[in-house]
Amino acid sequence: MDETLLAVQYSKYHGGPSALEYMISCPMPTPNVFEMLVKVEACGVNVVDWRFQDDLRKYVVPCKFPHVPGCDLSGEVVMLGPWVVGFEPGEKIISWISPVKGGGYAEYAVTASATTMKRPPGVSVVEAASLPRLxxxxxxxxxxxxxxxxxxxxxxxxxxxxxxxxxxxxxxxxxxxxxxxxxxxxxxxxxxxxxxxxxxxxxxxxxxxxxxxxxxxxxxxxxxxxxxxxxxxxxxxxxxxxxxxxxPLVLDGSDGGNLQCITDLLEEGKLRVIIDSTFSPGQGQGSMDSKHRRSQHGETWSYHCNAT
The missing domain is CATH 3.40.50.720 (NAD(P)-binding Rossmann-like Domain)
Structure with a gap:
């Protein structure tokens, strides 16, 4: 496996969408004992992804730079940490990463098995990337x-x-x-x-x-x-x-039981995911600019192979 990957990141607070950098040689992340390495197929674009670029939050949840945004993703399991159970390489998954950690706007990401579930066949890659947080x-x-x-x-x-x-x-x-x-x-x-x-x-x-x-x-x-x-x-x-x-509150994050409930409703036709638009990896600034300018129903950053 390559030691580097394609990713979109920002290196400092402020700057908005124009501060996003499309990098072609970021270091490959390594999973810990409870994590897995996932090949990202799609990643949701959420307001929280750029809120952490705002330094008003840095004293509570400081970012480590360079920071790769992206917390809702769907993809394929590549490698398992030694203590991960219930998953196998090659399986299609849906996962949630803490926005403080991020990492979804990349070819590969590391995610915890505790916030990951297998993607049902009736749920598309893009739909799956819209499910964990919202x-x-x-x-x-x-x-x-x-x-x-x-x-x-x-x-x-x-x-x-x-x-x-x-x-x-x-x-x-x-x-x-x-x-x-x-x-x-x-x-x-x-x-x-x-x-x-x-x-x-x-x-x-x-x-x-x-x-x-x-x-x-x-x-x-x-x-x-x-x-x-x-x-x-x-x-x-x-x-x-x-x-x-x-x-008036937002309870962030995901857990297996609630995520299973959501995917069941989606497969049964009782719940619809509204996808406003999709973007390729090279359109990172465009996706964030759209999110800055107006409220979207559900924008998904979609990775297909290594297209830019």
Whole structure:
């Protein structure tokens, strides 16, 4: 095996997408006893990938430079650490890497067996790279925190979802409908039909008067609010919530049980992954620039062989 690989990295804080460097001779990573070396076939493009370039986080989660971004990936097992069980070289996998460590925007990456599962045949390479972080955030916050029942056995709650066409919003919308909820969603006017197609009962343009005030067209008060915004005003909580079940958090990361649940829903046709666009390795700056400029449904950085 080669001792070097192709990768996209940045070498300092700040600089935005233009600071990304396409490198042709980065050192090959080495797995520890609980890790595996994976040939990357696709890697998701997430906001968190460039948030760590912001030095406001450096005192809490400092980056080591040069840093290769990328935390959600799909690929093929190449080499196993001596204590890894349950996987074999050649198997197709889905995996999540801590964004502090990163490494997914490369030909090969090292990932822990504890955050890896075998990719079901009914899930494509690109879909798989969109699964670990965003659906996990949606599932954990909606089901494990807000208490919605995925089998639909719970009460028929009124759920408000903000930014329903963003990264997490499409998964929140679909999961809330699977739980039997009435969904009121906000998004940009150009995405209203998309959000309706995901099951939302009421869709508000967030720039409209009703959308800015989170006013349900049917006059319903929200039992649960699923949002990435932590600054919704107290007056909103008093006026629009019937029971003050407010879930403004993102629970990052992945685990085998929840990831298996997500892939099962995908294979059963109960969950859709919205892929906005894909990029080749040589388009690293373009993918990050797109993520900086606008909210995407799910951008996936796709590696096919060694194409640039």
């Amino acid at each position: 659906p996990m955030t949606a599932l954990r916050s909606a089901v494990q925190v807000a208490g919605l029942k995925l089998d639909g056995s719970g009460p028929k709650l009124n759920v408000l979802i903000t930014a329903a066409s963003g990264e997490v919003g499409p998964f929140w919308t679909q999961i809330a409908k699977l739980c039997g909820c009435h969904v009121t969603a906000t998004c940009g006017s150009h995405n209203t039909e998309l959000v309706r197609s995901l099951g939302a009962d009421e869709v508000l343009d967030y720039k409209s008067t009703e959308g800015a005030k989170y006013t349900s067209p049917s006059g319903k008060k929200s039992d649960v609010v699923l949002t990435l915004k932590t600054y919704l005003k107290n007056w909103y909580l008093k006026l629009r919530l019937s029971k003050l079940s407010f879930v």
